[in-house]
Amino acid sequence: xxxxxxxxxxxxxxxxxxxxxxAVDHVSFTIEEGEFVVxxxxxxxxxxxxxxxxxxxxxxTEGQVFVGGQEVSAMNDSRLSQFRADTIGFIFQFYNLIPGxxxxxxxxxxxxxxxxxxxxxxxxxxxxxxxQKNKFPSQMSGGQQQRVSIARALAKNPKIILGDEPTGALxxxxxxVVLEMLQKLSAEEGNTVILVTHNADIAKCANKxxxxxxxxxxxxxxxxxxxxxxxxxx
Amino acid sequence: MLRRKMLRDIRSNLxxxxxxxxxxxxxxxxxxxxxxxxxxxxxxxxxFNKTTNFSDxxxxxxxxxxxxxxxxxxxxxxxxxxxxxxxxxxxxxKYNTAELYCYFQDSQTVTxxxxxxxxxxxxxxTEGVWLFYRFADxxxxxxxxxxxxxxxxxxxxxxxxGLVTTPEYEFACASxxxxxxxxxxxxxxxxxxxxPEGSRDYNEIVFTCGDDPLKLEDEIxxxxxxxxxxxxxxxxxxxxxxxxxxxxxxxxxSYVFSAVFVAIALLVITTTMKRMVARQRTQIGxxxxxxxxxxxxxxxxxxxxxIISALGCLAGVVLGIFTFGRxxxxxxxxxxxxxxxxxxFDYKSILLSLIIILICAAAAFLSxxxxxxxxxxxxxxxAAAKTAKxxxxxxxxxxxxxxxxxxxxxxxxxxxxLRAIMGIFGTMMGMVIMTLGIGAYDxxxxxxxxxxxxxxNYESQVLFKDSCTPEEAFGIADTYTGExxxxxxxxxxxxxxPTSDDIVSCKLTVTEGKGLFQISDEELNVTQLEPGTVAVTxxxxxxxxxxxxxxxxxxxSSDSEWNQSRIGFISRHPSVMGITMLRTDYEAMGFEFKPQxxxxxxxxxxxxxxxxxxxxxxxxxxxxxxxxSMEVMDLLVYFMVFFACLLIIVVLYNSGNLSFNEREKEFAxxxxxxxxxSAIRRLISVQNLWLSVIGVLLGIPLGQAPLQAxxxxxxxxxxxxxxxxxxxxxxxxxxxxxxxxxxGFMFQKRIKKIDMVEVLKGME
Numbered sequence: 001x002x003x004x005x006x007x008x009x010x011x012x013x014x015x016x017x018x019x020x021x022x023a024v025d026h027v028s029f030t031i032e033e034g035e036f037v038v039x040x041x042x043x044x045x046x047x048x049x050x051x052x053x054x055x056x057x058x059x060x061t062e063g064q065v066f067v068g069g070q071e072v073s074a075m076n077d078s079r080l081s082q083f084r085a086d087t088i089g090f091i092f093q094f095y096n097l098i099p100g101x102x103x104x105x106x107x108x109x110x111x112x113x114x115x116x117x118x119x120x121x122x123x124x125x126x127x128x129x130x131x132q133k134n135k136f137p138s139q140m141s142g143g144q145q146q147r148v149s150i151a152r153a154l155a156k157n158p159k160i161i162l163g164d165e166p167t168g169a170l171x172x173x174x175x176x177v178v179l180e181m182l183q184k185l186s187a188e189e190g191n192t193v194i195l196v197t198h199n200a201d202i203a204k205c206a207n208k209x210x211x212x213x214x215x216x217x218x219x220x221x222x223x224x225x226x227x228x229x230x231x232x233x234x
Numbered sequence: 235m236l237r238r239k240m241l242r243d244i245r246s247n248l249x250x251x252x253x254x255x256x257x258x259x260x261x262x263x264x265x266x267x268x269x270x271x272x273x274x275x276x277x278x279x280x281x282f283n284k285t286t287n288f289s290d291x292x293x294x295x296x297x298x299x300x301x302x303x304x305x306x307x308x309x310x311x312x313x314x315x316x317x318x319x320x321x322x323x324x325x326x327x328k329y330n331t332a333e334l335y336c337y338f339q340d341s342q343t344v345t346x347x348x349x350x351x352x353x354x355x356x357x358x359x360t361e362g363v364w365l366f367y368r369f370a371d372x373x374x375x376x377x378x379x380x381x382x383x384x385x386x387x388x389x390x391x392x393x394x395x396g397l398v399t400t401p402e403y404e405f406a407c408a409s410x411x412x413x414x415x416x417x418x419x420x421x422x423x424x425x426x427x428x429x430p431e432g433s434r435d436y437n438e439i440v441f442t443c444g445d446d447p448l449k450l451e452d453e454i455x456x457x458x459x460x461x462x463x464x465x466x467x468x469x470x471x472x473x474x475x476x477x478x479x480x481x482x483x484x485x486x487x488s489y490v491f492s493a494v495f496v497a498i499a500l501l502v503i504t505t506t507m508k509r510m511v512a513r514q515r516t517q518i519g520x521x522x523x524x525x526x527x528x529x530x531x532x533x534x535x536x537x538x539x540x541i542i543s544a545l546g547c548l549a550g551v552v553l554g555i556f557t558f559g560r561x562x563x564x565x566x567x568x569x570x571x572x573x574x575x576x577x578x579f580d581y582k583s584i585l586l587s588l589i590i591i592l593i594c595a596a597a598a599f600l601s602x603x604x605x606x607x608x609x610x611x612x613x614x615x616x617a618a619a620k621t622a623k624x625x626x627x628x629x630x631x632x633x634x635x636x637x638x639x640x641x642x643x644x645x646x647x648x649x650x651x652l653r654a655i656m657g658i659f660g661t662m663m664g665m666v667i668m669t670l671g672i673g674a675y676d677x678x679x680x681x682x683x684x685x686x687x688x689x690x691n692y693e694s695q696v697l698f699k700d701s702c703t704p705e706e707a708f709g710i711a712d713t714y715t716g717e718x719x720x721x722x723x724x725x726x727x728x729x730x731x732p733t734s735d736d737i738v739s740c741k742l743t744v745t746e747g748k749g750l751f752q753i754s755d756e757e758l759n760v761t762q763l764e765p766g767t768v769a770v771t772x773x774x775x776x777x778x779x780x781x782x783x784x785x786x787x788x789x790x791s792s793d794s795e796w797n798q799s800r801i802g803f804i805s806r807h808p809s810v811m812g813i814t815m816l817r818t819d820y821e822a823m824g825f826e827f828k829p830q831x832x833x834x835x836x837x838x839x840x841x842x843x844x845x846x847x848x849x850x851x852x853x854x855x856x857x858x859x860x861x862x863s864m865e866v867m868d869l870l871v872y873f874m875v876f877f878a879c880l881l882i883i884v885v886l887y888n889s890g891n892l893s894f895n896e897r898e899k900e901f902a903x904x905x906x907x908x909x910x911x912s913a914i915r916r917l918i919s920v921q922n923l924w925l926s927v928i929g930v931l932l933g934i935p936l937g938q939a940p941l942q943a944x945x946x947x948x949x950x951x952x953x954x955x956x957x958x959x960x961x962x963x964x965x966x967x968x969x970x971x972x973x974x975x976x977x978g979f980m981f982q983k984r985i986k987k988i989d990m991v992e993v994l995k996g997m998e
Contacts, residue, residue: 048991057906057990077986078910085908096903100645105638112638113908136623152907 003066004160004192005031005054010063010073012049012215023049024060025215031208033159036186036226037194038203041212047196048164050212054194055088055162056080068159085113089153089191091163091182095145097137103148104133110155123151127181143174150181161185163195167202179205180229201232240537243510250506253888254539255546257499258590260880261492262550263558266583268488270559271566272481273578279401279477282348282573287314288401289344289440291447292471293454295462296794298436305457309450312443316344317436319429322723322791323385324699325420329373331699331848332418333408336385338426344440345400347423348573352377352396360427362395368406368571369420370397383422386433390424398423399571405476406571414569414863448735463794464725464737472739472951477570479949484562486947490940491877494663496590498885499546501656503539503594505892507601508652511535518605528606532599539598540591547587555579565869625649639913643921646897653892654925660885661929661970662936664878668966669937670944671874673958677945678867680957681808686857688760689807692716692750694838695851697831702846707829710841716834717750719743720820720827723791724812726770728778730787730796738774738950740812742788744820750833753805753814758955767802768815773950775804788813797823806953878966882973890922890977894984902988911985918985919978926974930967 012024024046031037039047052058053065056072065073068087075083084090097106108120124130127147137145146166153161163182167175183205186193195202203209204227211218244251282288293306298317307315319338324331339357347355350367363381375381375394382391400421408418426434439462443450447467454465469475511518518531559577567575625648627633633641647654696716698707711718724742745751747762753769755761763769770786780786782803787796805814817827832838842850851859894901901914937958945954 052991055906081905081908081910083908084906088908090906092903096899096906098642098900098903100642100649100900105641109638109904110907112913113910139623156908 002033002069003030004033004035004068005029005194006064006066007050007054008064008066010050010053010060010065012046012053012058013061022215024053026063027212027215027217028063029210029217029220031192031194033192034186034190035192035207036183036205037192037208037210038206039194039196039210039212040198040200040203041218042198044214045212046215047212049215051162051164051194051196054160055090056083085110085156087159089156089158089161091146091149091153091161091166093165093168095137095142095149095169097145097148097152099137102134102136103129103140103144103151106137106148107152107155110152114156116157118155118157120151120155123155124148126154127151141174142170143177146170146174146178147181150178154185158191160192160194163193165197166195167197167199176229183226183229204232205229240534240541243514244538244542247506247510249891250502250888251538251542253502253884254499254506254542254594255549256880256884257495257502258543258546258594259550259553260877261495261499261590262547262583262587263554264491264495264550264877265488265586266551266554266579267558267562268484268491269583270555270577270579271562272485272488273580274559274563274576275477275481275566275570275572275578277578278572278575279404283401286346286348286400287344287442288468289316290443290445290468291441291450291454292466293439293441293458293462294437294464294466294791295439295458296435296437298439298458298462302458302461303436303439306439306441306454309453309457311445311450312441314343315439315441316341318438318440319426319434319436320438321385323383323422325369326382326384326389327699327701327848329369329375329420330417331384331701332369332420334369334383334385335421336383336390337421337423338429338434339423340426344442345402347396347398347400350397350399350573352394354396355398355423356395357425358427359395360425361393362424363390363392364396364398364423365394366403366406366416366420366422366571367397367399368416370394372416381422386429390428392424392428399573401474402471403473404570404572405473415859448733451733451735463789464732466737466739470737470739476949476951477572479947480566480570483944483947491667492586494667495881496593498656498660498663498881499543499590500593500597501652501659502884502888503543504597504601505653505656507535507539507598509892509896510538511602511605515605515608519608532602532606535602536595536598539594543591543594544587547590551579551583551587554583561869565865639917639920642917643924646893646921647924650893650896653889653896656892657885657889657922657925658929658932660889661882661926661974662933664882664885665930665933665966665970666936666940667874667881668878668969669933669958669962670941671871671878672962672966673937673941673956674867674874674944675871676959676962677941677954677956678864678871680959681954682857682860684754684758684955685808685860686853688754688758689752690833690853690856691752691760692833692835693853694834694836694841695831695856696834696838696841696847697849697851698829699846699848702829704826704828706844706846707832710844710847711829711832711834714832714834714836714838714841716832716836716838717746717748718817718827718829719745719751719831719833720817720829721810721831724788725791726774726778726786726788726813727796728780728784728787730798732787736778738777739791740771740774741810742790742812743810743814744817744827745814747816747818750835754807756804756806758806761803761805763814763816764802765816766800766819768799768813768819769803769805770801770813771811771953772804772806773953774811775801777950780804786813806955808954809952811951811953879969879973882970883977886922886926886970886973886977887980889925890918890981893918893921894981898988901985902990905985905988906990911982914985915978915982918981919975922974922978923971926970930970934963934967 007027007029010027014021041047060073107123110117124133127150182193185191209221303315303317321336323334323336325334342357355364377394379394381394382389406419407414451465563577625645627644722742725737727737752760784801785798787798789796821827838850841847941956945956
């Protein structure tokens, strides 16, 4: 299998002088294509910073970040926009849907940034929301909004799906539905899915768990027998 | 602590608060600037009127006696009465035989000449003459010089004892000039004893009554046994009324302009406070939960708008008085003769400042009230997302075919109506002011073309001296193949026995109908006068209710008999108001045609050497003089264009800024999804452009009416048809659009700097 993601001795420092904070401290790891990876850690462990650098929203102070063989850390703003449009699908904790667009339009808007995107209607069907497509985000539940967010991420047909606490704002039942969807994407569709969470139970479903503490990698564990989402206790 | 928070909040919303500051400052700057001129002028006039005991009423007639004056003085309400002889004479030829109004008195109680230099007017001094100081300045005449005037057919040479002015000549313009040139107009006060005994004929009684003199007409008529021509009040005295009109105009401007800026400031503060309070919802909830009273929290939020608007008002007031106000007074005191005219200031500026502060505070209060009504436990949680529903635009049949940007922006407008209204209203007002400004300039050019192109169908103007005989005039008219013109002051009315209130003072112009001195009809088309008819200017006809085919009654100021003529058509002229008639008709009525001017298509070279010619003006000279007299208008144009630019920039930037701030989170999401900066900028630019286009379209038809009102506010002695050229609309619209596009680009950098990481952190 090829490496989908490679972090090479990455350091990310915020602030200067006395106020300097090392958020990520010499982190190196690889993620293979089609893996379902969970980056686990407490608040302030540096997991979101890793995810942001991976998604091209932040740049390392030192080191290199490769995604799909491209060095993301060396890209300029314009190339980063293109990279995010072509390669990455984001799922946010608070969904980040555009309130002025319907569910369908929120998904369809990716047509404006990527030519070979998938059909928005089909994507909504995949997440079980085809009957809700004309609703605005404010007319939907949190779980439904997160599914729209997933549909939007899928519509770009991305190689990698990144989720920052995607179940953080959801109740356990809805969270499981979302999680199951993501696990399926990895197992059945071959997408690389990388989730950031502080919830250790979620890690049991992953192929690989990168445990972070104080900006460093505490451990990287490969799980040959990941549990099904329904098997975990949450 | 809350004070620190306030300062930090102001810093983080600097653009919006700066806009409110600028708008409040500009509103007060406009107001105090115009008012400095109005208040200063009004105060100086009051003082001037009091010092000179300026008359309230003028009774014109002939051979008034002391007994008649005493009879008028006995009327209840009349305080002081003055007999005087007024005649339009001429200055000596060395002063270009300028129009010189000569006053002969044997006492001075009413409208006493105000001494600017030398000795005060002494009606008993038969050796002295007191001259209008502006005229004397123009010709370099000093106290002690000898001065000759021509009145009652005789030369009167006296020593200049003093230089004076009176409220009757606050504005002065010779009948042959389009605007003030003090070389051509003056007045002189002398003792009545200067005149031979047989000529000491008082033709005026002036009096003070402290009220409307026209109300006393019945009593005056009975006191004088009906032996008087007509009674006039201050409004009929052009030299006085012109400044009244001008100050009234500036008074209106001060309110109109400041109202526009206050209205925009109100919209800005409302949107800013609403947004800020909404963003600080959880902070308010926290403060509330900590036990802070609603009143204290409200005071904190009100303090933003109160402090910013108060600072803006203060800056505006100070700058208004010392910059704009000073400039206006300097400029206008050059055109008007009013001693002691200094920039003024009164309580109304403070009152208006307080009103602006109050309005801004009220806007902030209404914005905060909603959140403070929410229970603290609820306020601690972020607000639910704004409920979205299908907007009205979705009913468009082609909605689904519209692109993302268009749909996104249309929905955003539907969701943020107040911001959209602010953008449209601000742009519309900017467009109106811009159209007014450039339109005033267009009107200037239009009137110039009309006056110098259509009406003055000649190349030269030869002015005759008073001594010019009709034979000499006819001779030179033959030489230069020209048309002779005579002019006289007249009164006109719609009835044969009018009361003073129904009489309009104006001018009679007699032409030979050769087509060199043209007459325009109401549509400004050059029209020939039919023999046996006269043309009456539009404003005067309107005031008297006259129309084509009616009879107009008129009489020369030196006569007491009323004449009547049939109106052939209603005419228009930019500066000469009254009746125009043909020489043949004039002579047929028994009057002698005594030309004062020759107009010719030829250059009239050499005419200036003739003894009876006082001056020769080429068309370019006349144009140059006209341009010079329009410097005030130029200033107004610059003023309005400047404010329009300021308004448009502030409004569009602010609208864009609010739009950006409200949608920053959405933009960040789009950026994370892979939208490029330029695509996101397009969202702001397109919306701004739409609002600008709507504002521009709404503003286009709204410019014409205020421009005409502005032109009309110059009074009945000026008739300037307003004209706004299509190019003006294009320039104004292009400017608005240009600013809109530039504002869009100004956000490019901010979009680039959007922190996507923050977006991932959560809602607040």
